Amino acid sequence: xxxxxxxxxxxxxxxxIKIGADNKSIDAAGVTYIINPYDEFAVEEALKWKESSxxxxxxTVFSVGNDASKExxxxxxxxxxxxxxxxxxxxxxxSLGIAxxxxxxxxxxxxxxxxxxxxxxxxxxxxxxxxLAELLGYSCxxxxxxxKREGNKITAEREIEGGREVVExxxxxxxxxxxxxxxxxxxxxxxxMAAKKKTITEKPASAVENKTEIVKxxxxxxxxxxxxxxxxxxxxxxxxxxxxxxxxxx
Amino acid sequence: MPNKxxxxxxxxxxxxxxxxxxxxxAAVKLxxxxxxxxxxVVVGNEIENLxxxxxxxxxxxxxLKSDKLENYSSSGYAEVLTxxxxxxxxxxxxxxxxxxxxxxxPILAVKTDSGLIADAVKLxxxxxxxxxxxxxxxxxxxxxxxxxTEKKVLTIRPNVFKAVPANGNSPExxxxxxxxxxxxxxxxxxxxxxxKLDVAEADIIVSGGRGLKGPENFHLIEKLADVLGGxxxxxxxxxxxxxxxxxxxxxxxxxTVSPSLYIACGISGAIQHLAGMSSAKYIVAINxxxxxxxxxxxxxxxxxxxxxxxxxxxxxxEKIKSQ
Numbered sequence: 001x002x003x004x005x006x007x008x009x010x011x012x013x014x015x016x017i018k019i020g021a022d023n024k025s026i027d028a029a030g031v032t033y034i035i036n037p038y039d040e041f042a043v044e045e046a047l048k049w050k051e052s053s054x055x056x057x058x059x060t061v062f063s064v065g066n067d068a069s070k071e072x073x074x075x076x077x078x079x080x081x082x083x084x085x086x087x088x089x090x091x092x093x094x095s096l097g098i099a100x101x102x103x104x105x106x107x108x109x110x111x112x113x114x115x116x117x118x119x120x121x122x123x124x125x126x127x128x129x130x131x132l133a134e135l136l137g138y139s140c141x142x143x144x145x146x147x148k149r150e151g152n153k154i155t156a157e158r159e160i161e162g163g164r165e166v167v168e169x170x171x172x173x174x175x176x177x178x179x180x181x182x183x184x185x186x187x188x189x190x191x192x193m194a195a196k197k198k199t200i201t202e203k204p205a206s207a208v209e210n211k212t213e214i215v216k217x218x219x220x221x222x223x224x225x226x227x228x229x230x231x232x233x234x235x236x237x238x239x240x241x242x243x244x245x246x247x248x249x250x
Numbered sequence: 251m252p253n254k255x256x257x258x259x260x261x262x263x264x265x266x267x268x269x270x271x272x273x274x275x276a277a278v279k280l281x282x283x284x285x286x287x288x289x290x291v292v293v294g295n296e297i298e299n300l301x302x303x304x305x306x307x308x309x310x311x312x313x314l315k316s317d318k319l320e321n322y323s324s325s326g327y328a329e330v331l332t333x334x335x336x337x338x339x340x341x342x343x344x345x346x347x348x349x350x351x352x353x354x355x356p357i358l359a360v361k362t363d364s365g366l367i368a369d370a371v372k373l374x375x376x377x378x379x380x381x382x383x384x385x386x387x388x389x390x391x392x393x394x395x396x397x398x399t400e401k402k403v404l405t406i407r408p409n410v411f412k413a414v415p416a417n418g419n420s421p422e423x424x425x426x427x428x429x430x431x432x433x434x435x436x437x438x439x440x441x442x443x444x445x446k447l448d449v450a451e452a453d454i455i456v457s458g459g460r461g462l463k464g465p466e467n468f469h470l471i472e473k474l475a476d477v478l479g480g481x482x483x484x485x486x487x488x489x490x491x492x493x494x495x496x497x498x499x500x501x502x503x504x505x506t507v508s509p510s511l512y513i514a515c516g517i518s519g520a521i522q523h524l525a526g527m528s529s530a531k532y533i534v535a536i537n538x539x540x541x542x543x544x545x546x547x548x549x550x551x552x553x554x555x556x557x558x559x560x561x562x563x564x565x566x567x568e569k570i571k572s573q
Contacts, residue, residue, distance in 0.1 A: 161450050
């Protein structure tokens with residue numbers, strides 16, 4: 001089975017965000033970058049599929065970005081993926097731009113399945129997996145928390161408001177992984193050493209143009225700290241009064 | 251300039267969802283401000299409450315109807331919508347950013363070769379051109395984004411744009427029978443979560459964190475949520491510890507929520523949690539540690555013992571509700 005995983009290099013969720021000098025992006029200075037948390041579930045699922053399919057199955061990792069994204073590809077290689085491709089661009093692409101750059105590269109191989117995180121925690125569009133599937137002509141399920149395969153048929157459970165939709169689809173498919181799909185493995189020391197010998201091929205991103213443009217970025221105005229009404233249950237009646245009469249929310 | 255905006259409405263089990271009306275209102279407002287024609291489109295089989303759309307100011311609803319499309323199918327829905335959109339000449343699509351809108355909008359953007367801006371929290375047309383404000387980095391920053399294309403797909407964050415009642419004419423409902431060819435991805439069933447309201451849909455959320463000391467104490471949270479008619483939320487710490495299911499997690503790797511009231515109990519307020527809930531209209535924090543960061547975003551706080559305060563709070567609210 002020929003398996004692809006797409007990963008994204010993003011600021012750590014514990015990072016404080018400062019706006020950069022251009023007022024259109026964040027200040028990367030001092031920011032720790034990590035593999036997008038949802039992509040870890042995608043990598044794990046790819047490795048599980050490889051292990052259960054056996055034979056000459058292979059997992060290739062793709063990322064769109066600049067040289068820094070190699071760190072994130074290496075993380076996936078250390079977890080056990082076989083090789084990596086950096087689709088290189090210095091441009092800050094929107095979701096459609098990223099999906100097109102990925103599709104241009106991916107369509108040159110014939111993948112049976114492509115795993116992505118359901119969303120990257122930088123621009124939070126939740127759009128690339130669906131766009132990629134559409135561009136490749138693959139079927140698609142995202143926000144997937146449970147996945148079963150029988151031959152070419154997949155049954156995916158996707159999280160929606162109030163429950164789970166059970167979706168049937170066929171390979172080839174793009175799957176957007178949600179937290180809960182599996183328990184991502186840690187990269188072992190052996191895995192980290194092995195990753196050093198694996199290749200990361202660089203390819204220039206195809207010329208894609210953004211269809212949207214960020215014109216400004218701000219941090220939200222800080223909220224005025226509220227009132228501490230007390231230190232024990234005697235403050236409860238006052239809290240209830242404020243919620244009813246001032247906030248009018250109960 | 252675009253000439254026609256279409257609000258694409260979500261139905262499930264034959265009923266329009268609440269957030270569909272928010273999409274209608276937002277489309278009506280944009281149509282007025284940008285001088286566009288407007289209509290609503292819905293895909294499904296039998297749908298019972300279509301005429302309610304008229305209460306929010308859209309007088310034409312197109313129902314793309316097929317018994318094969320009773321349940322959601324990303325491929326089938328996208329196909330019949332794209333056919334209709336291309337025929338109707340619409341170049342601006344608007345959806346609520348729910349699980350449905352999130353799944354469908356990117357596919358429609360590709361199929362119609364449109365730009366996509368997702369999860370809008372503010373729409374400003376005062377310059378004559380639409381500027382969309384949307385949270386990025388889970389709300390740690392806000393980006394103002396413009397379309398560079400004529401063709402636009404926009405999704406709006408639920409609970410932010412209100413459904414505004416407008417002239418209640420009974421709308422014209424146009425039923426078009428459609429035959430989807432591509433059903434390679436389709437919903438075959440729905441598993442409802444056990445009886446509880448979802449944090450993503452709730453107007454009131456009561457969340458618990460490590461301060462609860464163990465999963466056995468979450469009944470205090472559940473009870474309060476229950477009397478308020480709200481949902482139970484959880485911090486990442488307690489989800490990772492296995493005390494609560496992931497679907498309840500609020501924060502950057504959980505759900506981003508904007509309820510009217512968010513009550514954080516025994517949650518210190520890690521940056522990734524704050525990112526997911528600080529756009530709530532009112533925030534109440536109950537936490538023993540008066541220096542916990544959660545108090546920096548809370549409107550009202552009690553710096554005390556949740557095991558003493560929660561039962562009292564539940565009791566007081568029960569009293570009001572029974573009045």
